[in-house]
Amino acid sequence: MTLRLSRISKHFGTTVALDGVSFSAIPGEVHALLGENGAGKSTLMDIAYGMIRPEAGMIEVQQRGGVALATPAFASPREARAAGIGMVHQHFTSIPAFTVSENIALTAGWTETGRAAERRAAHIVARLGLPLAISAHVESLSAQMRQRLEIVKALATDASILLLDEPTAVLAPREVHELLEFLRGFAAAGGIAVLITHKLDEVFRVADRVTVLRRGVVTLTGVLAEQTPHSLAHAMIGADLARPIPLKAQPGVVAVEASRLSLTRGGQLAVVNASFQVRSGEIVGVAAIEGNGQRELLRAIAGVDDVVTVAGTLEVAGPVAFIPEDRSSEALIPSFSLAENLLLGTLDQSSWWLDWNAIRRDTQALLASHDIRAGGPESQAATLSGGNQQKLVFARALARQPRVIVAENPVRGLDIQAADMIQERIRAAARNGAAVIMHSSDVDEVLALADRVLVLRRGEVQDLPSDPTREQIGDALLAMAAAR
Amino acid sequence: MIDSALLVGFAAASVRVGTPLALAAVGESIAERSGMINLGIEGAMLAGAFGAAVGAAHGGVASGVGAAVVAGLLVATVFAAVAVAARADQIISGTAVTLGATGLTGLLAQRAFTGGNLSLPILPVVHVPVIEHIPLVGPVFFRQTVLTYACYVLIPLASALLWRTRFGLELRACGEAPAAATAAGVHVGRTRALAVLMGGACAGLAGAALVLAQVGMFTERMTAGRGFIAIAIVALGRWNPWGTAAAALLFGGATALQYTFQAAGSHVPYQLFLALPYLLALAALGMAVGRHRGPAALGQSH
Numbered sequence: 001m002t003l004r005l006s007r008i009s010k011h012f013g014t015t016v017a018l019d020g021v022s023f024s025a026i027p028g029e030v031h032a033l034l035g036e037n038g039a040g041k042s043t044l045m046d047i048a049y050g051m052i053r054p055e056a057g058m059i060e061v062q063q064r065g066g067v068a069l070a071t072p073a074f075a076s077p078r079e080a081r082a083a084g085i086g087m088v089h090q091h092f093t094s095i096p097a098f099t100v101s102e103n104i105a106l107t108a109g110w111t112e113t114g115r116a117a118e119r120r121a122a123h124i125v126a127r128l129g130l131p132l133a134i135s136a137h138v139e140s141l142s143a144q145m146r147q148r149l150e151i152v153k154a155l156a157t158d159a160s161i162l163l164l165d166e167p168t169a170v171l172a173p174r175e176v177h178e179l180l181e182f183l184r185g186f187a188a189a190g191g192i193a194v195l196i197t198h199k200l201d202e203v204f205r206v207a208d209r210v211t212v213l214r215r216g217v218v219t220l221t222g223v224l225a226e227q228t229p230h231s232l233a234h235a236m237i238g239a240d241l242a243r244p245i246p247l248k249a250q251p252g253v254v255a256v257e258a259s260r261l262s263l264t265r266g267g268q269l270a271v272v273n274a275s276f277q278v279r280s281g282e283i284v285g286v287a288a289i290e291g292n293g294q295r296e297l298l299r300a301i302a303g304v305d306d307v308v309t310v311a312g313t314l315e316v317a318g319p320v321a322f323i324p325e326d327r328s329s330e331a332l333i334p335s336f337s338l339a340e341n342l343l344l345g346t347l348d349q350s351s352w353w354l355d356w357n358a359i360r361r362d363t364q365a366l367l368a369s370h371d372i373r374a375g376g377p378e379s380q381a382a383t384l385s386g387g388n389q390q391k392l393v394f395a396r397a398l399a400r401q402p403r404v405i406v407a408e409n410p411v412r413g414l415d416i417q418a419a420d421m422i423q424e425r426i427r428a429a430a431r432n433g434a435a436v437i438m439h440s441s442d443v444d445e446v447l448a449l450a451d452r453v454l455v456l457r458r459g460e461v462q463d464l465p466s467d468p469t470r471e472q473i474g475d476a477l478l479a480m481a482a483a484r
Numbered sequence: 485m486i487d488s489a490l491l492v493g494f495a496a497a498s499v500r501v502g503t504p505l506a507l508a509a510v511g512e513s514i515a516e517r518s519g520m521i522n523l524g525i526e527g528a529m530l531a532g533a534f535g536a537a538v539g540a541a542h543g544g545v546a547s548g549v550g551a552a553v554v555a556g557l558l559v560a561t562v563f564a565a566v567a568v569a570a571r572a573d574q575i576i577s578g579t580a581v582t583l584g585a586t587g588l589t590g591l592l593a594q595r596a597f598t599g600g601n602l603s604l605p606i607l608p609v610v611h612v613p614v615i616e617h618i619p620l621v622g623p624v625f626f627r628q629t630v631l632t633y634a635c636y637v638l639i640p641l642a643s644a645l646l647w648r649t650r651f652g653l654e655l656r657a658c659g660e661a662p663a664a665a666t667a668a669g670v671h672v673g674r675t676r677a678l679a680v681l682m683g684g685a686c687a688g689l690a691g692a693a694l695v696l697a698q699v700g701m702f703t704e705r706m707t708a709g710r711g712f713i714a715i716a717i718v719a720l721g722r723w724n725p726w727g728t729a730a731a732a733l734l735f736g737g738a739t740a741l742q743y744t745f746q747a748a749g750s751h752v753p754y755q756l757f758l759a760l761p762y763l764l765a766l767a768a769l770g771m772a773v774g775r776h777r778g779p780a781a782l783g784q785s786h
Contacts, residue, residue, distance in 0.1 A: 304667050324667045333661045335780065343650070344657050345668045352650050 001063055001084060001160050002026050003048065003192055008057035010043055013386065015413055017043045018054070019216045025161070025209075030183050030193045032207035032224070034200075036236055037290050037441040038412075039213040041196045042090070045163045048194075049087040050074030061085070061161070078109075086154030090165040092146050093153075096139035100132055100149055108156040124156055130182065144175045151182070161192045168202060169291075180206040198236070198289055200229050200478050212236055215442075229478075230471070237443050237474045251279030251451075255404050255435035256301055260312035263296050263459075265305070270296035272459040273312070278435045280403065283426065285450025286439040287477055293459035294439045295408070301437060302406040316404055317435075321397035325408035327386065331393045334382035338374055338392060339363040341381050345396040370395040371421075387418025394425050405429055407438040411445060423449055443473065494737075494744040495624040500698065502736020503632045504529070504690040508714035509721065509728045510635070510642050511686020516718055517646055518679035519659035519781040523578025524563040525687040526711025527585025531555035532691020534589040537702035538596055540604050540695070548605075549631070549692045556688020557681055559585050564677040571785040582711070590704040597702065607631060607696045629697040631689065635729070638686070642725040655679055659779030662786040672786045687711065709762070716765040723778055731768070738764045 004024040010017045018040045025031040035041045046052040048059060053073045060070045061083045074080040077087070094103045101121035105112065112120055121134050130148050138146060147170060154162055164183075168176045183193045183206055197203060203210055203224065210227060212220040212235035220227075220235035256278035263271040271293040278284045288294040299305035300314060302322035324330035332341050339359050363377035372391045374384055381389060390410070397405060410426065411419035426449060430436050440446050446453060447470065455462040455476040462476040508529055515522050522528075535555030540548030559581060567577040607629040616622040625636075646652040655675050657665040662672045694710070695702055713735060721728030742757030 302667075304669070322667055326663075329661060330663045330667045333657055333664050335660055336657070340653060343653055344665070344670075354648050354650060354653065356648075 001061070001190075001192065003085070003161050003194075004060040004062070005044065005048060006058045006060070008044065008047055008054045008059075010040075010047065010052065010054045013413065016216050018047075020056075021213065021216065021218055023211055023218070023221075025192045025194055027160075027190050027192055028187050029208040030187045030195060030206050032203040032210045033194055033196045033213065034198065034203060034210055034232060034236060035213035036198060036443065038215075039236070040216040041213055042165055044213070045087065045165060045194065045196060047073070048080065049085055049163055050077045050080035081157045081159065084159050085161045085163065086157065086159030087163040088147070088150045088154050088165065088167055090167075090169065092150060094138045094146060094149055097137065099135050099137055100141075101134045103138060103149060104153055104156050107153040121152075121156075125152060128152060128155055129185070143170045144172070144178075147171065147179075160190065161194070162186060163194045163196075165196045166198070167195070168197065168199065176202070200232055203232065204229070214238065233474045233478055234471070237470065237477075251282040252433065253280050254278070255280045255317045256437060257315045258312065259314075261300075261309065261314050262311040263293070263300050264308045264310050265296050269310075270307070270459050271300070271456075274456075274459075274461045275312075276454055276461060278404070278437050280433050280435045281430055282451045283430050283436040283438065283449055285446035285453045286437065286456055287443050287446045287453050287473060288439065288456040289477060290441060292456050294456050296459075297456065298406050298408055298437065298439055301404065318404070319400050319402050320404045320406060321400050321402035321434075323393055323397055323405070323407040323410055325412060327389050327393065327413075328382075332381045332389055334380065336381060337378050338367070338372075338381060338384075339377040341392065342366065342396050342399070345393075346399055366395050366399065367392075385418075387414050387421070390414060390418065390422055391425075394422065398425075398429060402429075402434055405434050405436045405438075407436065409440050410438060411440070443470075443477065447473070490744065490748065492620065492623050493747075494740055495620075496627065497740035497743055498733060498737040499625060499628060499632060500736070501739045502732045502734075503628070503635055503697065504693040505710060505714055505717060505735050506635050506729050506732035507631070507638065507693060508687045508690035508711060509717040509732050510638055510725045511683035511690075512714055513718045513721065513723050513725055513728045514642055514646065514655070514686075515679045515683035516782055517659045517723055517779055518655045518676045519662060519779055519784060519786070520567065520676050520680050520683075521574050521578065521715070521783045522560070522563055522567075522680055522683055523575060523712070523715065524559060524581030524585070525578075525683060525714060526707055526709065527582035528556040528559035528563075528684045528687035529691045529694070529711045529714075530582075530589050530705070530707045531559045531585045532688030533695045533706055534593060534596075534691070534702055535688065536692035536695040537593075537604060540606075541596075545605050545607050545696055548696055549689070552692035552695075553685050553688040556684045556686070556691065558684075560681050560684020560687070563684070564680040567785070568673050568677045568680065574783050574785065586705060593702055593704055604695070604700055604702075606700050629693070631693040631697050634689065635693075639725045639729045646725070651675075656779070658786075659781055662781050662784070666786075676786070687714075690714070713761060713765055716769055719778065720768045734768075735761050735764060 006022050007020045008018050009020055021044055023044060033041050043052060047054045058070055058072060060068060062068050069083055101118045104121045105117040110117055118134050125132050130152055132145060132148055132152060147167060167179060171179060187193050207224045210224050211218060212232060214236060254277045259275050261271060261274045286294045296307045300307040301316055302320055304322055328334055342363055343359060360377045367374055370391050372388050374388060411422050426436055438449060453468065453473055455464060455473060464472060464476055508525055512522060512525050532552040532555050535551035536548040539551030563577055563581045566572045567574045609627055610630055612626040616626040646656060654665065654670045657670060658672045658675050665672050717731040717735060718728055720731040738761045741760060742754060745752060745757060746754060
């Protein structure tokens with residue numbers, strides 16, 4: 001049985017998620033699909049599992065008996081399962097109030113219920129060698145057991161191709177080991193396991209072959225034995241290895257100062273012992289892989305989320321402007337008018353009475369001066385394109401004349417032209433004296449914009465030489481400094 | 485032939501009966517715009533009615549109105565503490581608050597009015613000079629009690645609060661997208677708590693209107709679901725104080741129909757008329773509201 005995806009392309013709005021990607025996996029292998037956030041890994045696997053329809057390309061599954069199935073797209077996960085493909089999603093998809101066997105029966109489409117379903121589930125669990133409490137309610141299970149259930153569900157319909165989307169994110173180290181052992185065994189028995197990950201060490205522990213995606217194109221594919229951690233990291237993060245990052249700014253006074261700062265969110269330690277400064281006139285880029293404390297750090301500086309300082313100090317000069325990453329749920333209220341959205345984010349609270357004529361005039365002027373293409377002050381924010389929405393968010397932020405600007409993924413989802421314009425605005429704000437601290441999950445964006453880079457891993461600021469190369473930043477991101 | 489005196493009487497009764505509904509619904513529309521659906525306003529209204537009776541019995545109608553507002557605020561404070569501060573489920577907290585207020589006012593009423601205290605002072609009908617003589621409009625709208633006039637003031641005030649003030653903008657942001665409001669620096673919890681308290685004060689006033697302008701006494705469970713009707717009115721009025729007032733008048737009319745038909749000596753069973761406002765509430769919710777969306781974050785804790 002072979003899985004082959006040929007020249008798959010997919011756009012989301014103006015963003016290219018996949019651009020002519022080809023991928024193939026053969027029986028007996030664990031195939032790692034590696035890439036940064038937003039590289040297109042999950043999109044590619046969602047296409048293979050019939051969750052997303054590609055715009056171009058072909059999906060081929062070669063059955064054991066030589067029967068070939070070729071289709072431009074699976075219409076649904078049900079079709080993909082019928083072709084022998086199972087998927088373990090990044091987020092659990094089981095129903096917490098149901099029992100283990102009820103969840104398996106639901107996914108596999110069994111007609112049995114109750115005892116009969118439990119017997120059948122027990123049989124499958126034994127065959128797969130993945131012990132599970134069949135009659136337990138899912139809500140009572142640990143994260144590891146819940147994930148085991150996801151795997152059992154994926155394989156309950158006799159799938160021989162197993163797609164796993166970042167399955168180790170929720171697991172403790174010992175549990176990771178058990179999962180990787182299972183995948184090795186599954187492949188040894190003739191199955192195909194495709195493992196989506198951004199963790200290099202897991203790739204080296206388990207994979208036979210590897211495919212690296214970067215910004216929707218394959219940058220590397222081949223036998224793992226021929227690769228080194230550096231060759232993979234560079235395929236992930238980009239070429240242009242030794243270029244030092246020029247110091248662009250003439251920094252002024254300190255506007256943000258963190259000293260031995262530790263932060264928790266919801267009781268979880270997110271940032272540990274971080275010390276750094278951001279001066280007016282400079283752009284500091286925070287590079288980090290998703291979930292390494294960057295969100296909490298930025299939000300603590302912006303003062304917007306329920307992040308708790310448990311140790312150290314954080315001093316921020318006001319006013320602070322915050323540009324949240326989610327335009328449609330945090331930055332803007334889609335059902336509000338442009339004028340209302342602008343008002344909401346402005347710091348001027350001296351006038352409690354709203355003079356709508358003046359507000360409409362001001363809004364109109366701001367739309368014109370920031371080149372925001374919209375119907376007018378009364379149009380709903382939802383009617384704007386992503387680029388124009390982000391321009392509105394920036395116009396609003398700058399209207400506060402902030403001393404500090406905090407931006408999360410400021411150009412995510414924008415087309416190149418809009419992204420350039422936003423980046424130019426951030427630079428202009430820094431030139432005018434704002435201290436800017438920004439994060440992007442795309443390292444290239446951080447490097448393109450930042451005067452200085454701060455790498456966060458597991459909530460800790462990583463040591464970097466004073467003029468780090470991309471290579472050194474990549475190593476710090478992926479925890480390979482020690483391996484050098 | 486429709487008697488014009490009968491028609492004016494019916495319309496005036498609609499306004500009188502609609503007043504408590506409008507007061508409660510305008511307050512609730514403020515709370516709901518902030519994202520809080522408060523089923524506890526039935527309880528707040530009942531507490532207001534009780535407060536009005538006790539206050540009026542001891543210190544006259546002005547004390548009655550004051551005590552009603554305080555009682556409404558107290559009940560709303562409980563709801564705000566549970567549903568805003570402790571982030572409990574709004575539907576369950578509101579129901580619990582109403583049940584609690586029902587039990588408590590019943591218990592206290594047995595103590596307060598043991599001797600069958602029936603001599604409550606009631607609010608006089610105030611004739612507004614000159615405009616009371618405008619045909620139809622005058623006798624219908626301007627021969628009412630001071631609480632109805634308060635309602636006339638409250639409706640534009642609430643509307644201005646929501647759409648003309650910065651606080652109103654922030655309040656509506658809490659109801660549409662609490663995350664965005666937080667990111668903009670709005671204190672969502674505080675804003676929602678204030679909105680709930682405003683709703684509670686209005687519900688208290690509604691209770692006062694029921695006792696001091698309509699019934700003239702307090703009895704257990706006398707609100708009889710008017711608070712819940714007010715919630716339906718808010719939806720029918722599309723979360724807008726003016727629309728809410730119009731919807732309240734419609735429900736007032738449905739209730740007043742009963743009196744008018746009885747006065748006219750109709751043989752239709754009176755229970756049918758008693759049920760009319762509730763049937764209207766269901767029909768209104770099914771027809772008009774289904775197509776209109778309320779605040780996006782209504783009922784979501786933050």
